[in-house]
Each structure stands twice: as C-alpha cells, then as structure tokens.
Amino acid sequence: MTEVTVPFRAGQDGYACFRIPAVVAxxxxxxxxxCEGRVDSAADHGHIDIVLKRSTDGGRTWGPLQVAAGNGENLAGNPAPVVLDTGRVLLVHVRAAATATEAAIxxxxxxxxxxxxxxxxxxDDDGVSWSAPREITAQVKKPGWRWYATTPGHALRLSxxxxLVPANHTLPPAGTDTGAEPRYNSGHCLLSDDLGESWYLGYTDENTDGYVNVNETTAAELPDGRVYFNTRNDSPAPGNRADAHSADGGRTLVKPFRPQAGLTTPVCEGSVLQLRDPDLLLYSGPADPDFRALMTLRASTDGGTTWRPAFTADGLPAAYSDLVRVxxxxxxxxxxxxDFSAYETITFRRVPVHRLT
Known part of the structure; x- marks a missing residue:
C-alpha cells in the first residue's frame, strides 16, 4: 500500500473548492x-487565491493553510513554483479580474x-513567508495575446x-470578426537567466490549422540536457497529448509539437518528472480515454518517445496532477x-520508486 494524505478538501478552510495542484521540494x-483556493465555487474565475500547505516529513502530515498569493477579491492562479540553487522559491502565476471569464477573454x-x-x-524561508508580487507581463506576454496561463504544475530549474516556465496563450482570430473566440490555443515558455530577476519568451508554437492544439504544458530536463515538453491536446490529432523537445534550453523546439498517442488519457492536464537515479521519465494523468478517472503514472526510458504503465493509484475520478521527487x-x-467527483480533494500519495521500475 502507498501512503496517502489529503492536504486540501473542498468546503474547508473558507474555500468552496481547491484546484490546480503544484508541488516542489x-x-x-x-x-x-x-493550489488554487476558489472561494465561492469551482468556477475558473471569481475570487481565487493561491494557497499553500507545508510538510516537513515527506508529505505524511501537513501544516496549516497559508495564502501564498492573493489578489483581493480577484483572481491569483495557475501557480508555477520552482526552487533555485540558492534555496529561494519562485512562484510565477497569473492574475485577473474576478469578472474576467475565459469566454469573455x-x-x-x-x-x-x-x-x-x-x-x-x-x-527565502522555505515557504513560510512571501515577498510582495512583481509584475512581469510586459516581458512575457505579446500585445494581442488574449488567454494566458502558466503551466499548471511546477516549473523547471535547468542544470x-x-x-523555465511552460505556458499557453491564444491569438486573436484571423479575419474581420475580431469579437469571435479564437479556435486554437498556442504554446510558449517563459525563461530567466538571472534567478527570476528578468524574463523573456522562449519558443512559441502557434499551430493555427488545429491539428495539434498546444494547451496546458508540463516539462522536464532529460539526462542529455534536452528539455521534454508534454501538452494537453484538444484537437483532431491521434490521442489527447502532444510532445516536443528543445535542444537549447527552451529557446526553440527541435520540431513543433506532434501527437503522442502512446499516452491514453482524456483531455486533461498532466505532469512529467525526470528521475536521475533510476533514469526514468514519469508522466502522471488519468488513464481512462474518455473520462477524468484512473490516475496512473506512466514511465519512459527513451526521452518520451514510448511509454508504459508503471503505477495506478485507484479507479476513482481524477483530474489534474503534479509530480515531485520526495x-x-x-x-x-x-x-x-x-469518490464521486475529481474535485472533492487534492490528495498526496507517496509512491515508492521501486514500484515504478
């Protein structure tokens, strides 16, 4: 049996719902x-805080809930945390007005x-306290981009x-109907070479024919130094995932995102994590092809080209996830x-590495 705890449960600590998990060590x-603490409902807009719980015993117990990033009664969401060599923890995230629905954006x-x-x-104190937020929109969001989201899940510190922070955006629709919804998402990443002081855009993947629809993206650094990107794909392409590699630290892609039909999953966010010992690339996400259920870890030994099932948590409803080496x-x-919905809890499960090899 694996050890399981529940750091976040809907209806507790003053929040109607908790969504969009991210975890770092x-x-x-x-x-x-x-995660996002959604005050009034499970909706993706409204009064939303980024909340945090800390564990000093490997996830067996959790401290009290903290608000890591608030925006008054507006939205602070899509937490993308990353730990630097200095010990500093960066928290990149997005903010918006509570009334700004995705459809209107x-x-x-x-x-x-x-x-x-x-x-x-x-x-600078292991997540106990947090600096004032600093806006970097002008550095990483092009004029005209409409929707914008970081990750979800943890960001990366490369060797x-x-x-590197994976992200996605939408372009205005082509033609004269500028009030229409764009048909497709696009992908990009945020980069910083000075420990988060300044930022710039890395690759962009703007596929407008709809074959691959780059949406919520996760990334890992492979042992050979390449960056592997895996994305939610809402498109006619085979399967519901797509992936790509970068050989220059995220500045460009070797090839545009292409379908990854080796991962059976519904349309949903997923997470990747590269283990160094053993050399194993992991993917977490629901494994039912049509429903958000059956949380499963898959493993790859060839940099994400092929995948095999490695561990299934259970057969329950399940949706977004994030992975961490404990x-x-x-x-x-x-x-x-x-039990009845994927959005009742955010649960933490300790999985022995020997179960994955």
Whole structure:
C-alpha cells in the first residue's frame, strides 16, 4: 500500500473548492503543496487565491493553510513554483479580474488591465513567508495575446541555472470578426537567466490549422540536457497529448509539437518528472480515454518517445496532477480526486520508486 494524505478538501478552510495542484521540494526537503483556493465555487474565475500547505516529513502530515498569493477579491492562479540553487522559491502565476471569464477573454471583451497578467514573487524561508508580487507581463506576454496561463504544475530549474516556465496563450482570430473566440490555443515558455530577476519568451508554437492544439504544458530536463515538453491536446490529432523537445534550453523546439498517442488519457492536464537515479521519465494523468478517472503514472526510458504503465493509484475520478521527487526512495503525486467527483480533494500519495521500475 502507498501512503496517502489529503492536504486540501473542498468546503474547508473558507474555500468552496481547491484546484490546480503544484508541488516542489525545497533544499531543506520541505514539501510545498500549492493550489488554487476558489472561494465561492469551482468556477475558473471569481475570487481565487493561491494557497499553500507545508510538510516537513515527506508529505505524511501537513501544516496549516497559508495564502501564498492573493489578489483581493480577484483572481491569483495557475501557480508555477520552482526552487533555485540558492534555496529561494519562485512562484510565477497569473492574475485577473474576478469578472474576467475565459469566454469573455477569448472574445476580446476584457481590457488588458482586467485580463490575464503575469506576476512573480519569492520565499527565502522555505515557504513560510512571501515577498510582495512583481509584475512581469510586459516581458512575457505579446500585445494581442488574449488567454494566458502558466503551466499548471511546477516549473523547471535547468542544470544551466535557467528557469523555465511552460505556458499557453491564444491569438486573436484571423479575419474581420475580431469579437469571435479564437479556435486554437498556442504554446510558449517563459525563461530567466538571472534567478527570476528578468524574463523573456522562449519558443512559441502557434499551430493555427488545429491539428495539434498546444494547451496546458508540463516539462522536464532529460539526462542529455534536452528539455521534454508534454501538452494537453484538444484537437483532431491521434490521442489527447502532444510532445516536443528543445535542444537549447527552451529557446526553440527541435520540431513543433506532434501527437503522442502512446499516452491514453482524456483531455486533461498532466505532469512529467525526470528521475536521475533510476533514469526514468514519469508522466502522471488519468488513464481512462474518455473520462477524468484512473490516475496512473506512466514511465519512459527513451526521452518520451514510448511509454508504459508503471503505477495506478485507484479507479476513482481524477483530474489534474503534479509530480515531485520526495527522496531517493519516493516520488510524490499531488492530484485532484474524489469518490464521486475529481474535485472533492487534492490528495498526496507517496509512491515508492521501486514500484515504478
């Protein structure tokens, strides 16, 4: 049996729902579990805070809920945390007006001031306290981009020291009907070479024919230094995932995103994590082809070209997830699940590495 705890449960701590998990391990091996605390409902807009719980025993117990990033009664969401070599924890995220629905943003009916904007803050004490937020929108969001979201899940610190945050955006529709919703999402990433002080855009993948629809993206650095990107794909392409590689730390892609039909999954976010010992690339996500259910870890030994099932949590409803290396013997899985809905809890499961090899 694997060890299971429930750091977030809908209806507790003043929040109607918790969604969009992200987890990192600090240099002191403290686990920081982030998610969106949605105050009034499960909706993707409204009064939403980025909340946090800390664990100093590998996820067996969790401290009290903290608000890591608030935006008054508006939205702070899509947490993308990353731990630097210095021990500092960066938290990249988006902010928007509570009334800015996704549909209105896509149709261009939301002003830039109320739309999705990008911010960063940091902690130098293992997530106990957080700096004031600093806006970086002008550095990483092109004029005209409408929808914008970081990750979901953890961001990356590459072996070079570069910080990489996968993200997605939409373009205005072509033609004269500028009030229509764009048909397709596009992908990009945020990069920083100075520990998060300044930021710039890496690759962009803007496929407008709809064959591959780059949406919520996760990334891992492979042992050979390449970056592997895996994305949710809402398109006619085979399967519901697509992937790509970068040989220059995220600045460009070797090839555009292409379908990854080796991962059976519904349309849903997923997470990837590269283990170094053993050399294993992991993917977490629901494994039912049509429903958000059956949370499963898949493993690849060839940089994401082929995949095999490695561990199934259970047969329950399950949706978004994130992966973290807890210690030499354990991988942590933070994921949305419940008995009757995937959005009843955000649960943490300790998975022994030997179960995955």
């Amino acid at each position: 600090t240099g002191a091996r403290t686990l920081l579990a982030f 896509l149709r261009g009916q939301v002003t830039d001031a109320d739309g999705r904007r990008v911010w960063v803050q940091h902690s 070079t020291g570069r910080v 210690d030499a013997d354990t991988v942590g899985l933070l994921y949305e699940t419940g």
